[in-house]
Amino acid sequence: xxxxxxxxxxxxxxxxxxxxxxxxxxxxxxxxxxxxxxxxxxxxxxxxxxxxxxxxxxxxxxxxxxxxxxxxxxxxxxxxxxxxxxxxxxxxxxxxxxxxxxxxxxxxxxxxxxxxxxxxxxxxxxxxxxxxxxxxxxxxxxxxxxxxxxxxxxxxxxxxxxxxxxxxxxxxxxxxxxxxxxxxxxxxxxxxxxxxxxxxxxxxxxxxxxxxxxxxxxxxxxxxxxxxxxxxxxxxxxxxxxxxxxxxxxxxxxxxxxxxxxxxxxxxxxxxxxxxxxxxxxxxxxxxxxxxxxxxxxxxxxxxxxxxxxxxxxxxxxxxxxxxxxxxxxxxxxxxxxxxxxxxxxxxxxxxxxxxxxxxxxxx
Amino acid sequence: xxxxxxxxxxxxxxxxxxxxxxxxxxxxxxxxxxxxxxxxxxxxxxxxxxxxxxxxxxxxxxxxxxxxxxxxxxxxxxxxxxxxxxxxxxxxxxxxxxxxxxxxxxxxxxxxxxxxxxxxxxxxxxxxxxxxxxxxxxxxxxxxxxxxxxxxxxxxxxxxxxxxxxxxxxxxxxxxxxxxxxxxxxxxxxxxxxxxxxxxxxxxxxxxxxxxxxxxxxxxxxxxxxxxxxxxxxxxxxxxxxxxxxxxxxxxxxxxxxxxxxxxxxxxxxxxxxxxxxxxxxxxxxxxxxxxxxxxxxxxxxxxxxxxxxxxxxxxxxxxxxxxxxxxxxxxxxxxxxxxxxxxxxxxxxxxxxxxxxxxxxxxxxxxxxxxxxxxxxxxxxxxxxxxxxxxxxxxxxxxxxxxxxxxxxxxxxxxxxxxxxxxxxxxxxxxxxxxxxxxxxxxxxxxxxxxxxxxxxxxxxxxxxxxxxxxxxxxxxxxxxxxxxxxxxxxxxxxxxxxxxxxxxxxxxxxxxxxxxxxxxxxxxxxxxxxxxxx
Numbered sequence: 001x002x003x004x005x006x007x008x009x010x011x012x013x014x015x016x017x018x019x020x021x022x023x024x025x026x027x028x029x030x031x032x033x034x035x036x037x038x039x040x041x042x043x044x045x046x047x048x049x050x051x052x053x054x055x056x057x058x059x060x061x062x063x064x065x066x067x068x069x070x071x072x073x074x075x076x077x078x079x080x081x082x083x084x085x086x087x088x089x090x091x092x093x094x095x096x097x098x099x100x101x102x103x104x105x106x107x108x109x110x111x112x113x114x115x116x117x118x119x120x121x122x123x124x125x126x127x128x129x130x131x132x133x134x135x136x137x138x139x140x141x142x143x144x145x146x147x148x149x150x151x152x153x154x155x156x157x158x159x160x161x162x163x164x165x166x167x168x169x170x171x172x173x174x175x176x177x178x179x180x181x182x183x184x185x186x187x188x189x190x191x192x193x194x195x196x197x198x199x200x201x202x203x204x205x206x207x208x209x210x211x212x213x214x215x216x217x218x219x220x221x222x223x224x225x226x227x228x229x230x231x232x233x234x235x236x237x238x239x240x241x242x243x244x245x246x247x248x249x250x251x252x253x254x255x256x257x258x259x260x261x262x263x264x265x266x267x268x269x270x271x272x273x274x275x276x277x278x279x280x281x282x283x284x285x286x287x288x289x290x291x292x293x294x295x296x297x298x299x300x301x302x303x304x305x306x307x308x309x310x311x312x313x314x315x316x317x318x319x320x321x322x323x324x325x326x327x328x329x330x331x332x333x334x335x336x337x338x339x340x341x342x343x344x345x346x347x348x349x350x351x352x353x354x355x356x357x358x359x360x361x362x363x364x
Numbered sequence: 365x366x367x368x369x370x371x372x373x374x375x376x377x378x379x380x381x382x383x384x385x386x387x388x389x390x391x392x393x394x395x396x397x398x399x400x401x402x403x404x405x406x407x408x409x410x411x412x413x414x415x416x417x418x419x420x421x422x423x424x425x426x427x428x429x430x431x432x433x434x435x436x437x438x439x440x441x442x443x444x445x446x447x448x449x450x451x452x453x454x455x456x457x458x459x460x461x462x463x464x465x466x467x468x469x470x471x472x473x474x475x476x477x478x479x480x481x482x483x484x485x486x487x488x489x490x491x492x493x494x495x496x497x498x499x500x501x502x503x504x505x506x507x508x509x510x511x512x513x514x515x516x517x518x519x520x521x522x523x524x525x526x527x528x529x530x531x532x533x534x535x536x537x538x539x540x541x542x543x544x545x546x547x548x549x550x551x552x553x554x555x556x557x558x559x560x561x562x563x564x565x566x567x568x569x570x571x572x573x574x575x576x577x578x579x580x581x582x583x584x585x586x587x588x589x590x591x592x593x594x595x596x597x598x599x600x601x602x603x604x605x606x607x608x609x610x611x612x613x614x615x616x617x618x619x620x621x622x623x624x625x626x627x628x629x630x631x632x633x634x635x636x637x638x639x640x641x642x643x644x645x646x647x648x649x650x651x652x653x654x655x656x657x658x659x660x661x662x663x664x665x666x667x668x669x670x671x672x673x674x675x676x677x678x679x680x681x682x683x684x685x686x687x688x689x690x691x692x693x694x695x696x697x698x699x700x701x702x703x704x705x706x707x708x709x710x711x712x713x714x715x716x717x718x719x720x721x722x723x724x725x726x727x728x729x730x731x732x733x734x735x736x737x738x739x740x741x742x743x744x745x746x747x748x749x750x751x752x753x754x755x756x757x758x759x760x761x762x763x764x765x766x767x768x769x770x771x772x773x774x775x776x777x778x779x780x781x782x783x784x785x786x787x788x789x790x791x792x793x794x795x796x797x798x799x800x801x802x803x804x805x806x807x808x809x810x811x812x813x814x815x816x817x818x819x820x821x822x823x824x825x826x827x828x829x830x831x832x833x834x835x836x837x838x839x840x841x842x843x844x845x846x847x848x849x850x851x852x853x854x855x856x857x858x859x860x861x862x863x864x865x866x867x868x869x870x871x872x873x874x875x876x877x878x879x880x881x882x883x884x885x886x887x888x889x890x891x892x893x894x895x896x897x898x899x900x
Contacts, residue, residue: 172749216577223753224782224843228533228745240782244840247755247780 160193162201169220173227176235184238191242195266195275196249204263208254215250222246252277261288298339303332307339314346319353322346371504371533371746372494373541373738376483376521378437378564378590380705381405382732383490384739385498391545391736391743396493402731403493407485408432409472414886417489426622429457431472433482435592438564440479440524441517443816444468448588457618478870480520481878484527489887491530504531506742508734510565511537512585512759514805515817515847522844523870527878533745535844538562539569540580540756541737542703546728547573548740548752554698555581559683559716559724560734562704564590566679568686570697579755582689582778584682589675591632591706597671598628598663602643606659612649614659620649627659635668636709669711676715683719689778700724703733755780758841760815765802769811774839777807784840788854791833798823799835803849817847824860825853835860 166183167173176184197204200214220226222243227236253259258277265274298304306329313322326343333339372394375382380402384393393401400419408421409431416424424432435456442448444462453460461476463469469476487507494502507530509521518535525532539558546556553574560567567585571578602624603614614620627645634641645659687693700716702724707713716724744750757778763771764787775785789799800821806814825835834854841847851860870878 170751174748216574216579219577219753219755223755225745225750225753228750229748244782244784247783248785251779251783 160190160198162194162198163187163190165221167221167226169217173230176227176230176232181232181235181238184235184242187242188238191245192275195271196253196262196277197266199245199249200253202253204267206253208256211250211253211259215246215254218246219243248276257288298329298333298336300332303329303336303339306332307342310342310346314342319346319350323350369504369746370498370500370502371506371739371742372490372502373506373508373735373740373742374487374490375508375538375541375732375735375738376437376486376490376524377405377734378435378562378592379405380563380731381486381490382735383494384732384735385494386739386743391548391739393732393735394494394497397496403486403489404434405437405483405486406432406434407436407482411473415485417485417887425457426619426626429619429622431458433458433470433472433477435564436470436479436482436486438592439468440483441514441520442468442479455621457622478874478878480524480527480870480875481882483521483524484878484882485885485887487524487528487530488882488885491528492887503529504533504742504746506534506536506738506745507532508536508538508541508738509845510560510562510585510587511539511567511569511583512565512587513537513845514760514815515845516815517587518844518846520870522846523875523878526875527882529879529882533742535846536738536741536754537567537569537580537583537756537759537845538734539567539583539703540571540578540754541735541741542701542728542733543569543571543573543578543580543737544740544752544754545733545737546699546701546725547578548737551575555692555696556699556701557683557686557697557720558701558703559679559707560703561679561706561712562590563706564592566590566682568679568683570686570690570692576751577753577755580757580780581692582686583757583759584686584689585759586678586682589678591704593675594632594672594706594709595625595628597675598631598668599624601663601667601671602628602659602661605661610651610657612651612657614649617649623648624659631663632668632706632709635663635665639665641668665710672711676711679712680715680719694720697722701728701733703728703730705731756843756845757781758783758845760805761807762839762841762847763804763806763809763814764839765804765811765816771804771806771809771811771814773809775841779841781841781845782843784838786836786838789835789837791828791830791835794829795827796830796833797825797827801837801849803839803847805847820849820851822851822860825851825858826856 163183163186166180166187191199197206200206200211200218202210202214206214222239224236224240224243227239230236252262262274262277265271268274298307306325310322310325310329313319313325323343323346326339326346330336330339330343370385373384373391375384381404382393382402384391386392395401396403396418403418404422406417406419406421406425408416408424408428410416410428415421421432422434425434435452438448439452439460443466445466449460449468459471461469461471463476463478468479470479470482471477487505491502491505505525507521507525509518513521522532522535539560542558542560543556547554553572555570555572558567558569558571560569565585565587566589567583569583570581572581573579599621607613614624623645627643631641631643641663643659643661643663647656648659650656683694697720700720700722702713702716707716707724707730713724740752741754744752758775758781759777761773761777762775763773765771774787775783789801791799798821800819802811802819803817804811804814805817808814820837822835822837825833827833835851836854837849837851839847839849852858853860
């Protein structure tokens with residue numbers, strides 16, 4: 001096979017470049033802009049699509065937009081950070097991408113604008129303002145160490161909410177009204193800022209059955225077949241895009257392992273860049289599964305064999321044999337948590353035995 | 365009926381095709397004027413320049429072998445260098461040559477035809493059957509393809525529809541269509557398996573069907589396995605036997621081969637129905653002395669079962685795969701539905717019963733259910749108040765080629781469609797003005813073992829230093845299971861132009877030319893008075 005012509009080079013630090021030719025950009029690792037969205041929006045306008053904000057505060061060199069899809073609306077990442085009402089006037093957001101010099105180095109906890117904002121949703125951000133993990137975080141942000149800044153602000157809460165459904169779940173669709181078209185556009189606008197749980201309108205701990213039910217509900221609402229007879233191509237394309245995200249959300253959430261990983265990701269510091277399940281996360285998930293399996297039994301065949309013998313010893317109550325075998329197993333796999341834990345148990349048992357034996361000889 | 369346009373459902377099969385329509389809310393098969401409900405997917409080019417399609421054309425496989433094309437579906441959307449094409453070249457009486465860009469062309473009466481053009485003639489016949497039955501023009505259709513068809517094959521089928529003058533509303537998967545027809549009007553909540561053994565392909569799909577949502581959980585298949593392969597086994601057995609007795613190899617002669625093939629197919633059907641088959645081919649060939657010889661044999665059920673056992677077992681490997689993808693076991697299945705003519709064979713029914721530990725559903729016509737499902741889908745698409753929604757999956761992983769002959773997965777198989785996924789690429793040289801991406805489908809990380817869908821070249825983005833330009837490429841699989849690729853310059857948000865050099869697909873110009881040629885082609889009518897002939 002001829003090499004892929006003029007060639008496409010890797011941008012991503014994350015994924016090992018396979019060749020000079022092609023390599024993926026780790027989608028969406030764009031720390032420079034990430035914090036911009038971390039500022040929670042005012043609770044008053046939860047549904048307003050960020051698209052409305054003109055992309056003025058474009059950072060000097062916009063990196064791969066986090067959402068990673070041709071934005072129909074200017075990417076939110078480029079939107080100017082909004083300072084929540086109630087934050088101190090004149091105090092620029094510490095997480096503004098381009099604003100380092102303006103922020104006084106002494107920026108104290110408490111003045112962090114994000115914190116006092118009336119939270120749009122649960123997980124009280126107020127608590128975060130109390131003790132001060134942000135002092136260093138925001139300073140770092142100012143120096144430009146963006147990831148840390150993201151880490152500081154992001155866990156707050158999903159800042160963007162999913163707008164209300166654009167269509168009723170049942171009933172014939174005669175035509176799409178301008179309001180409905182607007183509602184679809186609104187959903188499309190926030191699509192790159194909501195997580196899969198929001199897309200499917202389920203809670204993060206939803207059971208597979210709930211997820212399936214939710215997917216069916218969303219399918220009834222947005223399935224392209226429902227709108228097939230319509231003649232307006234734009235609306236159909238928009239609805240199609242919404243539905244594509246719904247199937248994507250369903251595909252990842254219906255898998256328990258992926259759902260757990262994803263939930264951890266979107267609640268974590270890099271929420272912004274993890275809203276779409278990327279190849280990187282997929283690789284991590286696979287590694288996670290493998291690790292779990294290996295931890296259960298071990299990575300080295302001899303380690304596993306010794307561990308198995310040790311387990312037999314434990315069952316038979318031969319504690320010192322078990323201890324010896326586990327120690328040998330640990331020689332092969334020094335970091336195996338399971339072996340260590342078992343060894344701890346066995347040694348505890350040995351210790352107890354020793355103590356009780358000692359008691360026998362005690363002169364009362 | 366006049367105000368609402370009617371859309372039909374067409375099952376474009378390897379050996380037989382079938383057309384259905386929904387009338388008064390019920391799907392029904394449209395018979396031709398001779399009352400035939402299924403029509404051989406055979407196109408016979410007659411001397412006067414007209415073509416004969418359907419069961420009448422099938423008789424010409426022997427008498428007019430060189431000019432009669434059958435089993436075109438086995439070749440559609442394939443590259444000239446694929447094994448299937450190699451095999452076809454040795455067994456098919458018609459001439460297969462290589463066209464532009466590794467494509468396959470068929471030469472009949474000194475004219476080259478692409479595979480979509482051949483299939484278009486079959487579709488045209490289906491359209492004609494529907495039109496003469498309904499009494500008004502039919503312009504829209506849903507056409508089915510095997511679930512395991514790759515993008516090239518789907519695209520080619522869609523092209524065939526366009527060439528035939530049909531607006532293809534949707535390409536749907538055959539097993540999914542069958543499930544639709546099965547679930548129609550039954551308010552059930554079941555997990556069903558569709559075991560679809562057709563003339564040339566085998567598919568298994570596992571679906572969860574409810575009142576309104578039909579969700580495909582997984583699909584697996586083999587596009588090189590079908591009833592034809594069963595015939596081949598009988599054929600080889602007959603030929604070997606004849607060779608041993610008379611020192612004459614019937615396979616050397618394409619005319620003998622056609623007689624043998626026909627006899628084998630009949631034998632397979634007889635064995636299925638009666639338990640034994642009497643095979644008699646009179647005057648199949650002449651020996652060195654010019655003496656005309658006959659071939660007479662008896663095939664018993666046992667012999668037949670032994671011949672095809674490995675083929676049957678191969679289908680269950682595919683079933684294993686589908687069950688595993690759906691994370692189910694055979695015990696979780698609520699119903700098994702058999703689709704395709706060969707599933708009438710007792711050996712298939714028994715094996716299926718044994719594998720799933722349950723009786724396959726009776727009362728489903730294995731030849732017609734797919735086209736009925738397609739008609740239901742066509743009706744649902746035209747309906748404003750549609751209440752059945754199909755959620756299908758992509759059967760094959762979508763990959764992009766990386767240097768060194770490897771590929772990297774973009775979209776996994778059994779992902780629900782429609783779906784899209786983006787990946788960002790950058791340039792590797794300063795001032796580079798175009799990037800090229802190769803897209804593959806398949807389950808191997810070696811490019812050689814995957815099917816190449818095409819090469820996409822992007823240009824028109826801002827030119828800059830290497831690594832500075834970022835091009836976001838979006839891979840989309842639409843509801844037809846067809847792959848679309850588009851690219852955007854991340855920085856400017858500008859959509860970049862794409863040129864696709866599909867290796868075997870038809871260009872827009874080719875299609876337009878074919879549409880014209882198809883209009884010109886007269887479908888023969890009453891070519892011979894005593895045969896059920898095609899209607900225009």
